[in-house]
Amino acid sequence: MSQLVEDARLKQPRATDVRHANRGLSVMKSAVHGLGCFATVHFPKASPIAEYAGERITHAEAINRMTGANGKQICQLDVEHYIDGSIGGNETRYLNHSCEPNAGVSVTDGLMIIFALREIFPGEEVTVDYLNSFEQDQSVCRCRTETCRKM
Numbered sequence: 001m002s003q004l005v006e007d008a009r010l011k012q013p014r015a016t017d018v019r020h021a022n023r024g025l026s027v028m029k030s031a032v033h034g035l036g037c038f039a040t041v042h043f044p045k046a047s048p049i050a051e052y053a054g055e056r057i058t059h060a061e062a063i064n065r066m067t068g069a070n071g072k073q074i075c076q077l078d079v080e081h082y083i084d085g086s087i088g089g090n091e092t093r094y095l096n097h098s099c100e101p102n103a104g105v106s107v108t109d110g111l112m113i114i115f116a117l118r119e120i121f122p123g124e125e126v127t128v129d130y131l132n133s134f135e136q137d138q139s140v141c142r143c144r145t146e147t148c149r150k151m
Helices: 003-008 015-025 059-065
Strands: 026-027 035-038 046-049 055-058 074-077 081-084 102-106 111-114
Touching: 055 059, 059 074, 059 081
Parallel strands: none
Antiparallel strands: 026 035, 046 111, 055 081, 074 081, 102 111
16 A cells, blocks of 8 residues: 555646546445545546645634534644635545545645545545544544454
């Protein structure tokens, strides 16, 4: 898995490539958890999938919002800034966690870019590994992959 991540990092998507990639996603019922984000087009390995969009907030505000119902849609952009996908977000706010993800996250030009760690085919759920994004997150993993950490 670490080699897949390293290969994808070497081919980092440019922020300008992402604007058109957002059109290749759909939100549907997920076997992993609730709703999920699914590919409607083929995404080659290391290609940009979408920008994780939403309201930019501070670390303090992110910690405050984590106790709310939409707290799971908050992602860290950098040390002091976060993105709350529940406000002004797009389909990517429905990305589910997997211990064996098919997508990764990169911050490029101040944007949080979701990119393919391997080929992703139409109809396949796009997943990222984000279970332990916040220390106070008490989530239980539901991915059911062979290497599931069950945290």
